[in-house]
Amino acid sequence: MGNVARPESSRRAATRHFWYNSDTMNKTYTRREFIKLAALSLGSLAFRPFAPQKAGNETGFVVRVAAASVSVYAQPDDTSRIVQQRYRDELVNVYHEIVSDKGPGYNPVWYRVWGGYMHSARLQTVREQLNPVVERIPAGGLLAEVSVPYTQAYMPGPRDTWSEVYRLYCDTLHWVIALDEGPDGGPWYRLKDELNDAEYHVPAEHLRIVRPEEMSPLAVDVPPEKKRIEVSIEKQMMWAYEEDRLVFSTKVSTGVLKRDRSINGIPTATPVGEFRVISKMPSKHMGGGQLTNDLEAYVLPGVPWTTFFDGTGVAFHGTYWHTNYGMTMSRGCVNLRPEEARWVFRWTTPVTEYGEIEKRGYGTRVIVT
Structure with a gap:
């Protein structure tokens, strides 16, 4: 998709969508400074040190820009005129969803937004739910x-x-x-x-x-050897079977086919063959482990519902940095929507108990072709 230079007026407009201020990011705060800045935000949306500004959408839904930038087009067609750019972590009001006859064929979903249309590939649907505080945290967390x-x-x-x-x-x-x-x-x-x-x-x-x-096992009455998952790289699809009965299917995103290897020396293509689920982790920090506030760094803390089936670290898992299912996108893993990854996590063996950081075992058969 196309790209345009970011004008000065767009840079000024973008800052109004956040409780962040670019002059105060990447900084260490004393407690006094933090409280003072947070108090200022009560009367102004200029700064909020730990959350984005509410988008205020009452009729549609809200998405987060999950890439460095995403273009807004005049029509739901990536050959049409680019109207403006929206930038990482901006919240965008979506009026409605459109399935465009201009494609792309693998993911023709576009969103009608203020000023034009945005393709859904790099936009994450988000919610704004505040929760009661749990005061007693058990020893296991x-x-x-x-x-x-x-x-x-x-x-x-x-x-x-x-x-x-x-x-x-x-x-x-x-x-x-x-x-x-x-x-x-x-x-x-x-x-x-x-x-x-x-x-x-x-x-x-x-x-x-x-x-x-929410993470209790599914289909526990089905013998483990009767369960299997099949993944087609060509079709970018996944199917789950109980014996020969199809119980679940969805589009996926497998590994990008590259000649070079990823940063850890492992090929980015999803391996083909027959595997077994070997490890399950409800929360997994993927990418680099360095401590950083660089939003463009390859660090992915908290990847949800991770089900590993290859010793090189290939897994089914939820994805929050794209929704471009039907196209290869990953560094080898099988990307799913978070709710679908949770289903896979619960349905496969070995069974994970609540509170376990990791469960290892010889589990459900996985066939990748």
Whole structure:
């Protein structure tokens, strides 16, 4: 799709969509500075240190720009005139969805927005749900889902300072290990990163605690050897069978076919062959493990409902950085919508108990062709 230069007027307009201010990002704050800036935001939308501004949509739904930029076109057609650009993490009101006869054929879904049309591929549908705070956190922690468009995580530092680290996005899952007083004096959950063991904080009301029944196993009366999953790279489809009965099917995004290898030296193409589910993790930090607030870095904390079936790290998992199912998009994994990934997680074996960070075993058969 096309691209245009970002005019000065667009840069000014973009800042009005956020409680962030570009001059105050990438900074370490003392508690006093943090509280002062947060208090200023009560009378102005100029700054909000840990969440986006509400989009205020009453008739349609809201999407988050999940790429560096996404074009707004005059028509639902990527050969039409580009009207403007929308930039990473902006929230956009969608008036309605359109299936365009101009395609693309694998994903012809476009959104009618202010000023034109945006293709759905790099837009994440989000919600704005604030949650009651759970004060008692058990020793093993609680699994929680981000239920706002995004929440900015902070790490406490020396001399009562707080520094930005990851931005955590809607539908991602994280392990809550404690409830602390945050930099604004309010209740913030302390999260434990399973990859790098880092601990950082987000406002507690931004996370919804996952109930045990939401991850309880499905079809437990079906013998495990009667279950199988088939994936077609050519068709970008996945099917789940109980013996020969189809019980689930959906479009997927498998690995991009590249001659070079990904940053960890593993091919980006999804491997073909017959596999078994070997590990399941409801929350997985993928990509690099470095602590950063760089929004363009390849760090993906909290990837939801991860079901590994190959020792190189290939898995079924939920995806929050694109919705372009039907096209190869990944670095080898099988991308699914988060709710579909949760179904796969629950339906496959080995069975995961609530509170387990990882479950390993010789599980459901997976055939990739």
